[in-house]
Amino acid sequence: MKMTDIDIKSLIKNRKKTDLQTMISMFLIKFFTYSIVAVLFLILGKIVYEGSAVINRQFLTSAPQNNMTEGGIGPAIFGTLVVVFLMILFAVPVGIFAAIYMSEYAKDNVFNRILRVTVNNLAGVPSIVFGLFGLGFFVLFIGRGYDSIFGAGLFLGKPAMLWASATLAILVLPTIIVSSIEALRAVPRNQRIASLGLGASKWQTIKNVVLPQARPGILTGVILSISRGAGETAPLLFLGCAFFLPQLPVGYLDLGLFSIPMINPAEQFMYLSYHIFILATQSTNPTITMPIQYGTTMVLISIVILLNLTAVIFRYKFRQTMNEIKRV
Amino acid sequence: MRKVKIKVNELSVFFNFLQALNRVSIEIYGNKVTAIIGPSGCGKTSFLRTINRMNELIIGFRKKGEVLIDNINIYNNNIDVVNLRRLVGMVFQSSNLFPKSIYENLAFAPKIHGIKDQKIIDELIEETCTKAAIWEEIKDRLEVNALTLSAGQQQRLCIARALTIQPDILLMDEPASMLDPISTAKIEELIFDLKKKYTIIVVTHNMQQAARISDFTAFFYLGQLVEYDKTTKLFTNPSNKQTEDYLTGRFG
Ligand SMILES: Nc1ncnc2c1ncn2[C@@H]1O[C@H](COP(=O)(O)OP(=O)(O)OP(=O)(O)O)[C@@H](O)[C@H]1O
Ligand SMILES: [Mg+2]
Numbered sequence: 001m002k003m004t005d006i007d008i009k010s011l012i013k014n015r016k017k018t019d020l021q022t023m024i025s026m027f028l029i030k031f032f033t034y035s036i037v038a039v040l041f042l043i044l045g046k047i048v049y050e051g052s053a054v055i056n057r058q059f060l061t062s063a064p065q066n067n068m069t070e071g072g073i074g075p076a077i078f079g080t081l082v083v084v085f086l087m088i089l090f091a092v093p094v095g096i097f098a099a100i101y102m103s104e105y106a107k108d109n110v111f112n113r114i115l116r117v118t119v120n121n122l123a124g125v126p127s128i129v130f131g132l133f134g135l136g137f138f139v140l141f142i143g144r145g146y147d148s149i150f151g152a153g154l155f156l157g158k159p160a161m162l163w164a165s166a167t168l169a170i171l172v173l174p175t176i177i178v179s180s181i182e183a184l185r186a187v188p189r190n191q192r193i194a195s196l197g198l199g200a201s202k203w204q205t206i207k208n209v210v211l212p213q214a215r216p217g218i219l220t221g222v223i224l225s226i227s228r229g230a231g232e233t234a235p236l237l238f239l240g241c242a243f244f245l246p247q248l249p250v251g252y253l254d255l256g257l258f259s260i261p262m263i264n265p266a267e268q269f270m271y272l273s274y275h276i277f278i279l280a281t282q283s284t285n286p287t288i289t290m291p292i293q294y295g296t297t298m299v300l301i302s303i304v305i306l307l308n309l310t311a312v313i314f315r316y317k318f319r320q321t322m323n324e325i326k327r328v
Numbered sequence: 329m330r331k332v333k334i335k336v337n338e339l340s341v342f343f344n345f346l347q348a349l350n351r352v353s354i355e356i357y358g359n360k361v362t363a364i365i366g367p368s369g370c371g372k373t374s375f376l377r378t379i380n381r382m383n384e385l386i387i388g389f390r391k392k393g394e395v396l397i398d399n400i401n402i403y404n405n406n407i408d409v410v411n412l413r414r415l416v417g418m419v420f421q422s423s424n425l426f427p428k429s430i431y432e433n434l435a436f437a438p439k440i441h442g443i444k445d446q447k448i449i450d451e452l453i454e455e456t457c458t459k460a461a462i463w464e465e466i467k468d469r470l471e472v473n474a475l476t477l478s479a480g481q482q483q484r485l486c487i488a489r490a491l492t493i494q495p496d497i498l499l500m501d502e503p504a505s506m507l508d509p510i511s512t513a514k515i516e517e518l519i520f521d522l523k524k525k526y527t528i529i530v531v532t533h534n535m536q537q538a539a540r541i542s543d544f545t546a547f548f549y550l551g552q553l554v555e556y557d558k559t560t561k562l563f564t565n566p567s568n569k570q571t572e573d574y575l576t577g578r579f580g
Contacts, residue, residue, distance in 0.1 A: 189385075194424035197382060198437040199414030199493050208440065209426060324427050324475050 044301070051298025054291045060299070064244060068279060069288045073296050075245055079161070079269035080303075082249075084230050086165030086265065087172065091229075092222055094169075095176030099218075102177065103184040104206055116181075123174035131235025134167025135159070139239070155266060159240030161249060162265035167235050172225035179221025183214040183318065188325055213325075216318035220311045227307035231300065233273040242268040243278055272300040333358035333497065333527045334379060339393035341374050341551075343386060348374040350551040351393070356544075361519055361528045363542035363559065365535065367574070371551040372531045373421055376499045379529070380416035381409050397497070414441065417495030419503050421531075423482040425489070430477070431470040433485065437493045452492055459521070460488035461514030479506045487515065497527045504537065516541050535575060539563050547571045 058072055065071030102119075106112040144157035156162070187210045195205040211218075249267030252259040276296050279289045286293075334356040341349035348371045356362050364372045377383040378395055381402065394401050402412055425433050434453045443449055453470075457463035462484040466477075474485060483506050490498065500519070504512045519528055519541050532538050538545055539559060546556040547568075555562060555571040566572045 190420070190422070190424040191426065193382065193385060194420070194426065195436070196385065197380070197413060197418045197420065198440065198489070199410060199417075200437075200440045201410045204440050208436070213427065321427050324473075 047294055047298050047301060050291065050294035054295040055298060059295055063246070064292075068244060068283050068292070069285065070292075073270075073272070073275060073292070073299065075248055076270040076272045076275040076296065077299065078248055079241075080230060080272045080300075082263055082265075083161055083165045083168065083269060083271065084226060086161065087168040087229050088222075088226060090166055090169035091173050091176055091225070095173050095222070095225075096180055096218060098173075099177045099180030099184060100206060100211075103181045104202070104210070119174050119177050123178055126234075127171055127232055128234040128237075130167055130171040131238045134163055134170070134235060135238040138163040138166050158266075159238060159268065160266045161240060161263075161269045164236055164239040164241065164269070164271075165265075167239055168229045168232060171232065171235060172229050175225045175228070176221055179224070180214070180218045183217025183221065184210060186217060186318075186322055187213045188322075191325065213321055214318075216314040216321065220315045220318060223307050223311040223314065227304045227311070230307070231273055231304050233271075233277055236271055236274055240268040241271045241274045243282070245270055272296055272303075276300065330360075331358040332356070333397065335396040335399070336378075337394045337396070339375075339378060339395060340391065341371070341378060341383065342388075342390040343374075344388035348551055349378075352548075352551075352553045353393075354546060354553055354556055356527065356529065358527045359523050359525075360543040361523050361530060361541055363538035363545045364529060364531045364548060365533070365538050365545060365574070366548035366554075368533075370548045372548055373501055374551075375548065376418065376501055376529060376531060379497065379499060380413050380418055382413075382418065384409075414493050415495055416497045416499060417490045417493050418499040419487050419490045419501060421501040421505075423479065423486050425474040425477075425482055425485060427473065427475050429471045430466050430474045430485065433474045433489055434470075434492055437489065441493065452494075453488075456488040456491035457485075459491060459518050460484045461511050461518065462488055480508060480511060483507060484511060484515070487518070491522075495526065497529070498522065500528065500530045502531050502533065504532070504534070512537070535563075547574065549574070 060072060060077060061074040062072035063075050064073070102112070102116060106115075139157065139159055142156070143160075143163065147153065147155050147157040191209050191213065192205055195209040196202070200208065245268060249264050249269050250261050251264035251267070252261055276293055279293045279296070280286055283289050332355045334354075336352055336354045336356075339349055339352045340347065352375065364375065366372055374383065378391065379397075379402075383389045383391070391403070394403060396402070397416070400407075426436065428436075431453070434457070435449050438449045438452055443452075454463060454467075457466065462481060465481060466472075466485070474482065477485060483503065487500070487503055503519075504515050507515060516537065519530065522528060523543075530538075530542065542559045544556065545559045545562045547554045547562065547566075547570075549570055555566060555568045557567070562571065563575065566575060
């Protein structure tokens with residue numbers, strides 16, 4: 001007996017029936033997708049429309065004036081760039097080396113499994129918790145500790161750029177580690193075997209074969225983490241993010257004959273996302289500052305979108321390489 | 329005059345609970361070509377991989393018995409595995425080129441092993457590629473991604489790449505499985521040529537090929553070494569019934 005009684009003719013009939021089902025479900029899928037995209041574009045459009053009206057060179061470089069109702073956002077851009085830069089400096093090398101250790105060297109035992117699960121879970125901890133941790137650990141423990149041991153007065157034991165970036169680094173570290181581990185694991189075994197079979201050592205294999213192939217994947221994760229760090233607000237509340245600073249956090253390094261300007265990471269700073277927050281909620285007159293809010297939002301969103309676009313390009317490259325290898 | 333290059337004593341190999349090799353003992357002679365034949369899954373690749381300790385990369389691998397090269401037990405604790413693999417080169421069953429340019433694939437091993445002189449590397453590459461019958465096809469496009477080559481070209485490039493480490497012993501796992509008759513002939517010529525300097529073990533499913541190129545042949549079946557003899561003897565007058573059945577295609 002035949003298992004089914006489908007013949008060519010019944011296929012034709014079925015096709016018509018599924019066509020209607022397909023059409024309805026496709027319509028629904030498209031409808032919801034496009035609605036979300038439409039909402040997104042409405043918001044973005046509004047921001048770009050209002051924002052571009054105020055953005056010019058002066059807005060991007062000058063400091064807020066007249067009780068924040070006029071002037072630009074120069075110090076906030078400056079602070080964001082410095083903090084994010086320091087964050088990258090702290091988080092990226094540590095994250096990548098931790099990932100290399102965990103995916104390539106760590107033995108598959110209970111301890112390391114717990115370690116991996118913990119890192120995964122850390123990535124989901126609310127950022128405000130990291131902020132409190134930063135305050136407790138970096139500012140009060142390390143900073144105060146340094147000050148009291150070296151009798152430095154109040155030098156590092158206060159909220160500052162240094163601690164803000166260190167905290168953001170800890171915040172994005174789990175994401176960097178997890179995505180880097182995934183990228184490293186995606187490199188096929190036969191690539192490692194080829195390299196080891198040619199007499200390369202384990203480290204040479206990692207350095208010359210595994211890392212180059214995982215690089216676009218690692219970079220994708222790194223860039224997404226950076227863009228997350230750049231947009232973060234909550235943890236910075238405790239860590240030296242300032243309402244308004246009359247001067248850039250720049251100190252002068254005195255070398256006797258002359259002095260050179262240096263960014264002083266022990267200072268407070270302004271931050272784009274925090275700036276939007278205070279303009280919208282804390283300033284004396286939020287309506288007057290509306291154009292500045294739009295301008296600031298547009299700058300922040302541009303930075304984040306730019307970063308994410310770079311990540312998309314890297315991810316595309318990564319997928320291509322992996323497909324190439326698997327094709328063989 | 330025959331010199332024993334590799335001596336295998338009572339070697340058993342396990343992958344978790346699966347036994348891939350069962351008490352194999354064999355002496356492989358230097359400057360000879362030894363062919364390994366046997367049905368799929370009988371442990372040919374597993375056997376090759378014990379000689380350069382590539383099996384260790386497989387999770388669940390265990391072994392009993394010993395493998396000696398030039399009378400040194402390569403599983404001793406004081407053996408440097410990385411250097412062992414420079415001494416014992418391997419061409420893998422399936423092509424495993426890097427997704428890099430042809431040139432980078434070929435220059436990989438020399439660079440890793442500390443050859444700095446560009447000229448020496450280039451000469452080495454031309455030499456090995458000529459031997460592997462691939463030079464004419466790639467010499468004008470060394471910068472092209474190696475994975476864009478055809479399967480047969482990739483296989484020959486893998487052979488050329490394995491030669492760049494200038495090993496003492498060369499393990500070849502079905503090196504001609506994807507090649508046309510002309511390239512196959514060239515690879516066989518290469519194997520013939522290489523045995524002046526190297527000791528070669530070739531796994532092949534092609535009986536005529538085994539008969540043509542090898543001095544000795546080992547027949548594996550279900551993880552056991554069933555028969556091992558001079559190729560001429562094993563192919564014309566096998567002493568074991570199973571060998572005879574396999575050679576004549578009357579199997580199972
Ligand atoms: N990486 C591995 N993990 C687990 N088991 C393996 C692995 N490689 C091989 N085996 C097992 O060992 C046995 C022998 O395999 P092997 O690859 O040595 O066979 P072979 O003779 O080379 O076969 P073929 O001619 O198909 O290449 C098989 O039963 C196989 O399932
Ligand atoms: Mg095999």
